[in-house]
Amino acid sequence: MPSTPSDTRADNPPDTLGRGAPGVRISGLSVVYRTPAGELPAVRGIDLELPPGTITGVVGESGSGKSTLALSLLNAVQPPGRISAGSVEIDGLGDVVTLRGEELRRARGRHVGYVFQAAQNSLNPLKPVGKQLLDLGRSHGVADLRGLVREARDLLGRMGLDGARVLDSRQHELSGGMRQRVGIMFALVLNAHLVVLDEPTTALDMITQATILRIIREVHEERGLTTLVITHDLGVVAEVADRLAVMYGGRVVEQGPTRQVLGEPLHPYTRGLIQAIPRLVGDIGEARALPGRPPTLATIPAAGCVFRERCPLRTDVCVTQEPPEVAHGARLVACHAVEGGTGEDRAGAGNHGGQDGAGEPEGRAVTAGAREEQV
Numbered sequence: 001m002p003s004t005p006s007d008t009r010a011d012n013p014p015d016t017l018g019r020g021a022p023g024v025r026i027s028g029l030s031v032v033y034r035t036p037a038g039e040l041p042a043v044r045g046i047d048l049e050l051p052p053g054t055i056t057g058v059v060g061e062s063g064s065g066k067s068t069l070a071l072s073l074l075n076a077v078q079p080p081g082r083i084s085a086g087s088v089e090i091d092g093l094g095d096v097v098t099l100r101g102e103e104l105r106r107a108r109g110r111h112v113g114y115v116f117q118a119a120q121n122s123l124n125p126l127k128p129v130g131k132q133l134l135d136l137g138r139s140h141g142v143a144d145l146r147g148l149v150r151e152a153r154d155l156l157g158r159m160g161l162d163g164a165r166v167l168d169s170r171q172h173e174l175s176g177g178m179r180q181r182v183g184i185m186f187a188l189v190l191n192a193h194l195v196v197l198d199e200p201t202t203a204l205d206m207i208t209q210a211t212i213l214r215i216i217r218e219v220h221e222e223r224g225l226t227t228l229v230i231t232h233d234l235g236v237v238a239e240v241a242d243r244l245a246v247m248y249g250g251r252v253v254e255q256g257p258t259r260q261v262l263g264e265p266l267h268p269y270t271r272g273l274i275q276a277i278p279r280l281v282g283d284i285g286e287a288r289a290l291p292g293r294p295p296t297l298a299t300i301p302a303a304g305c306v307f308r309e310r311c312p313l314r315t316d317v318c319v320t321q322e323p324p325e326v327a328h329g330a331r332l333v334a335c336h337a338v339e340g341g342t343g344e345d346r347a348g349a350g351n352h353g354g355q356d357g358a359g360e361p362e363g364r365a366v367t368a369g370a371r372e373e374q375v
């Protein structure tokens with residue numbers, strides 16, 4: 001990759017984040033939305049670590065709280081929502097939940113690059129993409145705007161687009177898939193070292209999706225990033241993520257190295273998600289959709305296990321007691337019915353969770369293999 005825009009920024013304040021991939025520690029994070037029935041939690045007491053240099057995937061059905069979690073990483077939850085408890089510690093930035101005003105604006109884009117779920121429609125319809133790029137550069141004090149444009153063209157070119165043409169285009173002149181790639185370009189172009197991608201490939205056909213996932217992985221490794229990918233698509237995380245967190249009803253119910261979580265799922269919800277994937281070969285009847293529907297804010301139970309209504313393993317204790325996250329080797333699982341925890345605390349699991357089986361080349365190869373078996 002050629003020199004990056006941040007290499008050329010002369011008039012910027014010192015880069016407090018440094019050059020390395022930052023670690024992120026989300027602790028006790030809760031987010032509520034105000035509704036006619038009062039403030040209801042969309043994310044509840046989440047503890048999640050993003051080890052430096054890894055790609056973490058967050059999966060779960062619609063409404064499980066994935067986007068709300070992603071927004072919290074940027075302290076960007078908007079009313080009627082608010083972060084009601086917890087912290088998001090990013091190396092070099094501190095607790096972003098406490099950042100305000102100019103500090104926060106600077107952090108977004110420059111330190112934390114992001115693509116929101118609605119990336120396809122988040123461009124300004126009146127301005128060419130290139131003009132919006134220059135606005136972004138100026139608002140972050142980029143000295144070498146030509147370098148910024150070069151970088152944008154290069155990123156778009158790698159994603160299979162004619163960069164110069166795209167920069168000259170307005171939103172309505174681009175297809176959904178092109179806009180999606182423009183969104184990814186904006187997330188990467190300021191050379192942030194923490195990148196949050198919310199459904200980065202939803203508008204893309206399978207072949208373009210595979211290309212984009214490869215590029216996300218390549219850029220992640222070239223630049224030494226810490227990356228969070230939010231998706232409802234297990235295929236996407238199998239392809240790209242070292243570590244995986246499975247969300248349901250605002251809780252993380254299972255987390256650990258992708259290879260382990262997908263290869264040998266422990267939580268009944270994770271198992272259900274995997275069983276629901278239709279296979280191209282074999283008995284079509286093997287794919288079993290999860291019965292029932294995920295809860296809404298109004299139907300998330302106030303006590304007990306959030307998954308119990310749909311759970312085949314439910315017992316009485318699930319109605320009254322919320323299952324704690326228990327370590328199973330490098331994994332954390334919140335389920336009363338999963339036996340054989342190692343008895344380690346969260347820290348114990350988190351420590352080897354970073355790399356163990358996380359899948360540097362070997363882990364991904366195995367994960368890819370697991371995916372091949374699925375099809």
Ligand SMILES: Nc1ncnc2c1ncn2[C@@H]1O[C@H](COP(=O)(O)OP(=O)(O)OP(=O)(O)O)[C@@H](O)[C@H]1O
Nearest residue numbers: 033042061062063064065066067068069080296297
């Ligand atoms: N602005 C809002 N006002 C009220 N409730 C909201 C708001 N935004 C999200 N919610 C609710 O919060 C819960 C979590 O939503 P969120 O969008 O974070 O989930 P998600 O897993 O990202 O789902 P999807 O994949 O459909 O975006 C859902 O029940 C949703 O209806």
